[in-house]
Amino acid sequence: MVDYWNRIVWPMLEGAQMTILLFFIAILVSIPLGFILTLAVQSRFKPLAWLSQIYITVMRGTPLLLQLLLICFGLPMLPVVGEYLVFDRFVAACIGFVLNYAAYFAEIFRGGLISIDKGQYEAAKVLGLTKWQTTTRIILPQMFRVALPAVANESITLIKDTALLYAVAVPELLHFAQTAVNREFTIVPYFIAGVIYLAMTLILTVFFKWLERRYKYE
Amino acid sequence: MALIEVTNLKKSFGNQEVLKSISFSVDKKEVIAMIGPSGSGKSTLLRSLIHLEEIDNGSICIDGDFLVKDGQYANQADIRKITGKMGMVFQHFNLFPHLTVKENLILAPKLRKSESMEEIEKRCMDLLRKVGLSDKANAYPSNLSGGQKQRVAIARSLMLNPQILLFDEPTSALDPELTGEVLKVMKDLAEEHMTMIVVTHEMGFAREVANRVIFMDGGEIIESNEPEQFFQHPQHERTKAFLHKNWK
Ligand SMILES: Nc1ncnc2c1ncn2[C@@H]1O[C@H](COP(=O)(O)OP(=O)(O)OP(=O)(O)O)[C@@H](O)[C@H]1O
Numbered sequence: 001m002v003d004y005w006n007r008i009v010w011p012m013l014e015g016a017q018m019t020i021l022l023f024f025i026a027i028l029v030s031i032p033l034g035f036i037l038t039l040a041v042q043s044r045f046k047p048l049a050w051l052s053q054i055y056i057t058v059m060r061g062t063p064l065l066l067q068l069l070l071i072c073f074g075l076p077m078l079p080v081v082g083e084y085l086v087f088d089r090f091v092a093a094c095i096g097f098v099l100n101y102a103a104y105f106a107e108i109f110r111g112g113l114i115s116i117d118k119g120q121y122e123a124a125k126v127l128g129l130t131k132w133q134t135t136t137r138i139i140l141p142q143m144f145r146v147a148l149p150a151v152a153n154e155s156i157t158l159i160k161d162t163a164l165l166y167a168v169a170v171p172e173l174l175h176f177a178q179t180a181v182n183r184e185f186t187i188v189p190y191f192i193a194g195v196i197y198l199a200m201t202l203i204l205t206v207f208f209k210w211l212e213r214r215y216k217y218e
Numbered sequence: 219m220a221l222i223e224v225t226n227l228k229k230s231f232g233n234q235e236v237l238k239s240i241s242f243s244v245d246k247k248e249v250i251a252m253i254g255p256s257g258s259g260k261s262t263l264l265r266s267l268i269h270l271e272e273i274d275n276g277s278i279c280i281d282g283d284f285l286v287k288d289g290q291y292a293n294q295a296d297i298r299k300i301t302g303k304m305g306m307v308f309q310h311f312n313l314f315p316h317l318t319v320k321e322n323l324i325l326a327p328k329l330r331k332s333e334s335m336e337e338i339e340k341r342c343m344d345l346l347r348k349v350g351l352s353d354k355a356n357a358y359p360s361n362l363s364g365g366q367k368q369r370v371a372i373a374r375s376l377m378l379n380p381q382i383l384l385f386d387e388p389t390s391a392l393d394p395e396l397t398g399e400v401l402k403v404m405k406d407l408a409e410e411h412m413t414m415i416v417v418t419h420e421m422g423f424a425r426e427v428a429n430r431v432i433f434m435d436g437g438e439i440i441e442s443n444e445p446e447q448f449f450q451h452p453q454h455e456r457t458k459a460f461l462h463k464n465w466k
């Protein structure tokens with residue numbers, strides 16, 4: 001039993017650490033980046049708005065796996081600059097996830113932004129709030145609140161998407177599960193992996209439900 | 219000197235002329251009821267006064283300062299100062315849903331930083347008492363009835379001590395049984411001699427509370443008179459037709 005734990009479960013838990021690390025890096029960087037993208041799309045400086053929109057469309061319109069493969073294996077093959085674009089696999093994966101998820105979050109925040117009634121801006125204006133105060137005190141809090149359920153969904157998808165690291169050979173949870181399956185000739189590791197993913201998504205679900213209740217404004 | 223002086227105000231949306239050379243003035247302590255058919259430009263006129271719409275030509279002078287003179291707007295800082303003398307109450311309340319009643323009231327004066335927090339909180343509670351909502355200070359707007367929301371909105375606009383209050387159909391979004399409580403608050407304000415312009419369909423309010431009724435149609439002021447005269451002896455055909463349809 002102890003043996004079983006040491007040979008199978010323990011490496012998988014270590015792999016899960018990688019998964020969790022990637023999750024936090026991706027969430028913590030792509031949410032602010034997505035927010036900046038949202039602002040860029042709304043920008044009055046048209047070239048910036050268009051570029052951002054094209055970026056979002058491309059990132060959302062192509063598979064994350066393709067983007068990961070491109071960053072891990074494609075970029076280093078480029079002539080001249082390729083040799084400077086060889087990243088550590090995990091770093092490359094982080095870049096891929098951040099770039100991809102930022103586009104999704106941008107779209108989510110934009111939805112939150114356009115859901116805000118123009119009466120909110122008008123009330124703020126007649127109360128003498130500056131543009132900055134209106135944005136930070138009135139608009140953003142409401143935007144984040146509206147976006148919260150979609151952000152929760154996206155985060156749960158992100159946990160499961162980390163399994164794509166398997167394809168670029170970063171040793172995460174699924175990688176150790178597969179190794180154990182091959183070595184021990186048992187499918188149990190698959191189930192253990194499933195339980196670990198499930199635990200992670202459940203924790204996230206509970207956390208976001210709590211956030212939603214906390215900011216219900218009732 | 220008039221508190222509000224509007225001369226030859228013109229405003230178009232695209233090629234639709236919505237306000238056609240409007241001139242009128244409002245004295246201190248006057249309560250104006252502004253009535254007229256849908257699309258006649260009442261809201262646009264009211265919103266122009268507080269710079270929610272930019273006019274194309276003409277002048278708006280508030281308490282001696284030109285918000286816009288012959289189509290030329292004052293600079294940003296002056297616009298803020300001038301519009302700061304007015305408060306506005308909207309048809310749909312426009313309370314901030316993520317803030318409690320108290321926070322809704324306190325936000326603007328707090329950000330303005332010209333008074334201590336104690337003074338602001340005291341005025342907040344005084345005003346909530348005045349509109350009969352002391353017990354709702356910590357409620358969120360979503361838990362209030364329409365009439366309560368509108369009373370909060372009125373209290374909120376009073377937090378900045380405006381000289382003029384503008385109302386755009388303050389009771390139109392309310393169930394009929396809730397209009398009374400809002401009209402009562404407005405009536406109290408009129409009795410305290412707050413200068414007010416009220417766009418309304420409430421003929422009863424226009425008649426009892428206003429000092430003057432302005433009737434608009436097709437982007438023009440057709441008639442302006444004290445309520446008795448206005449309702450008993452309307453001068454213009456269009457006024458008569460409107461009153462015939464909308465009153466009694
Ligand atoms: N933002 C806008 N863009 C284009 N046209 C507008 C805009 N706002 C108002 N209008 C038009 O201007 C005219 C006057 O509108 P306004 O809202 O001032 O009328 P109103 O007298 O307040 O009517 P109601 O009683 O229905 O509120 C209408 O024909 C309306 O369609």
Ligand SMILES: [Mg+2]
Nearest residue numbers: 260261262386
């Ligand atoms: Mg209107």
